[in-house]
Amino acid sequence: MVSYQNSGYFSKIIIDYLNQHQDLKSFYNRFPSLENFKLQLEEKANTYNHDYREVLVQALRNQYQEVAISENTKNNIDALQDKHTFSITTGHQLNIFTGPLYFIYKIVSVINLCKQLQLEYPEHQFVPIYWMATEDHDFAEINHFQYHNTKLQWNNPEASGAVGRLSTQGLDEVYEKFCNEIGSGIHATYLKELFKQAYLEHSNLASATRFLVNELFQNEGLIIVDGDSKELKQLFVPYVKQELMQQISYREVSNTITKLKDNYDIQVNPREINLFYIDNNLRERIVLENDVYKVNNTTIRFTAQELEQELENNPEKFSPNVILRPLYQETILPNLCYIGGGGELAYWFELKSNFDVQGVTFPILLLRNSVVLLTEKMQKKIEKLHLTWNDLFLPSTLLSTQKAKQFSKFNIDFSDQKEHLKKQFNSLQDIAARTDKSFLKALKAQEKKQILGLEHLEKRLLKAEKKVYADKLKRILAIQAILFPKQSLQERVSNFSEYYQNNGSLLFTLLFNHLDPLSQNFSIILLPN
Template sequence: MPSDCITYQNSGYFSKLIVDYLDQKENLKPLYNRFPTIENFKLQIAEKEQNFPVSNRTILADALQKQYANFKISDATATNVEALKSENTFTITTGHQLNLFTGPLYFLYKIISVINLCKDLKKQYPNYHFVPVYWMATEDHDFEEINYFNFKSKKIHWEKDAKGPVGRFDTKGLQEVFDVFSLDLGLGENANYLRNLFEKAYTQHENLADATRYLANELFKEDGLVIIDGDDSSLKRIFSPYVKDELEQQSSFTQVEKTIPLLKEYNVQVNPREINLFYIHDNLRERIVFENGHYLINNTGLSFSKSEILTELENYPERFSPNVILRPLYQEVILPNLCYIGGGGELAYWLELKSNFEHQNVTFPILLLRNSAVIATEKQNQKIAKLNLNWNDLFLKQEVLKNKEIQSLSQFTIDFTPQKEHLKKQFEALYQIANQTDQSFVGAVAAQEKKQLKGLENLEKRLLKAEKRIHQEKLSQIVALQNQLFPGQSLQERKLNFSEIVLEFGITTVLNTLKARFNPLSNEFTVVIL
């Protein structure tokens, strides 16, 4: 097991905002409730206990039982759904789009982070029960983001002309996708497992929400994972007072606009609209816009007066869909949730939202960066040792890594800093002479110093280039290895689909190893050798 400690802050793969959050910089503390430490969950539990209505628990459990009606679930999941009715039960939640066959590898990392944190909390607070929750983003409508996954450098793509909430999409056309994927899998027990999982999920369920629920349930049912679909009338009814406030007062716009100046030194993730709601019906999901005293449904001829839209909300709460600004509030209103686990991009927009939660008297959850990992084979690990590399080296940008290795491989130092310092001292004497003569001579000395320093820099670059040619074979091996572990010079988890790893090592080995290695509160990259 590698002993290298690669913190998220030092990895080079996270934004300044997330690095500063992890470092608990003072300027960001007003933007979150509590930092994720095991001790802070005690205070979070106490706060959520005080302001989460007991009546919501029964509605939540009943809605989940209906959503699971046609699915075979484990005793652990059934127990967790029932436990949500009890006042001593709380959730830890992550969310993800309905990516085809889970999409990038970090889908697994998110859910395992949630599962493991629930276990850690149970050890620390045995009088409470903690339920891992996966929130399916069924109401998203950006199909282009989810209609493919990568497998062996090939994009497996679902061709479909569809609009509206993706969870409602029928699964027509996925038989053809399965046929392509099945051929690429090849032979063997692991290939048959993946083939069977894809086929049952996508060709035996009528819509994408059910297909995704089946898939996530099959992977994590023994861990008691609870999968929730927010596109639900009874759950939307709980949220309808907040929708009414959004329609009448546009509170979220006002509150988030107050927060954005506090993030001026960072790239703001999302900007609020005056009304942060969509109207959904069948295959329609369009923004609600307020103009000239009427509520218009963008890109349609639909228009409502104030009384008409409030009547629509009362009769059909399921037709009102929160956007990225309001979806977190919806989640926290209907779940007895303590913590949201997400990627860097997700946490960035959550950090804009606390003021709106406070305005609505809803507890703001603890925000935790999900686990990240790099998976390597034993053969690759041996290659790392043979090349005298460590994992900190492999996290470097490729040009930096190559230059560092040339410095270590070269028989002499490819650093002309001593020569540059010596040159500067020589010119100091010339400056003393120049200052006693004509001012134009000072300029001539400065120009000559600049020219000679530039010449040394060019010689340094040429020497580095020459040494690279001499050590090209080893450099090529290093580059090839880094490209395997960081495809496209990006994180493996953002490029690979879980099927590629499972095909080689098997689902049991992959999941059990990740569960054993992930520590959600560590703030360190996990290096996994399979």
């Protein structure tokens, strides 16, 4: 079992968070544990505006009008009207056909945590939420997915503005390529039909993604929220107005960054105004220059009074950026916990003081589950080569070196010899100190030369042994390349379709059975095919 902390794939800030390092504790509210959710429940119940529940439920019903939903999802939407119902949320971009595997893992983590909390606190109800990042405008990040070694990409040179509003025109070409790649078979047929129904039978990317995710998770009662909603943004108007007129978030987040930057890399930086103006294919920053509010790269201009009027009349045209989007989410949802990846949690740590000043409860932050999928055939190869998971998580060059040393009949590590050499030279330093200083300098130069000589011999011997065991090392690295494609985590590269094609719904059954949201270890899941 490999912990997140020891995997080599997480940043210092995430490792310190998982270890509950004292220096980081002021940047989050509560660490994720079943016990801490009781306090989070009490705080959210006291600070959340329960009048928002009716607006939220009605907005969701409107968003689901053209989607066939399960009884579980319908019941969960209805349950949000009750003050004893709370949500667990994850968010993600609208990647084509879900994009990398971790999209799936985030949602499974949310659903499984709701189940755990339901058992622990039966007097409450917990509903899983996927927040669609419909207002994001980074088309290049979402316009493709990887099927085995083939990148299937949606080419749309005219794509601009909020991605959720993009027409699905052109995705028929991706569909044709996908059909050619995936071939035939019962599960392949299902996946092709799923893609077709989602992207060829829906007019924009938001509705296509809602259909797709609903099809995959509706039996679990997942609720899909689109924040690009006039009704929901109406609830957020006071915070938008404050952002426009006082720029509080810029001050608070900047102060937090000052405290974080000495120890950690900064994930995002705030703007003076952390809002975009959106309309049709437009999503541009709002900037304040000489008391005039301008929409960047356009001729649109507002006085303060005109902008307030525009906000009152058309709140849907004001879109929060990465700094304000979490505040928007936590304002309108009765949410307890946000589940995200390492990069997401890193920027959430920058936001707590802004939440405090705004009077909005900061959610519990939980690192999503991480998984490695492998087949029984691959497992047998690993066992035959006597590999451990700690081996496989190593960088490929280090893995190759360690295994060559392990296989060799000789001791390739010359550490003992180098240490012995250093002791010999140390004993000569007393003599050198009593003679000419130039002798001391010559002694140090000779020591360095001989140490480098040993290191050179060590490298030559290692290189020779790698040739001796080349075939075995090649097989090891081939296994690692499959499990860690492109020297990255499988979940950051591969799409669920290549595993669903052989295993069908069993893939999801295994994920739900194995993923423990409160665990800090990688889940290693064995697939029969």
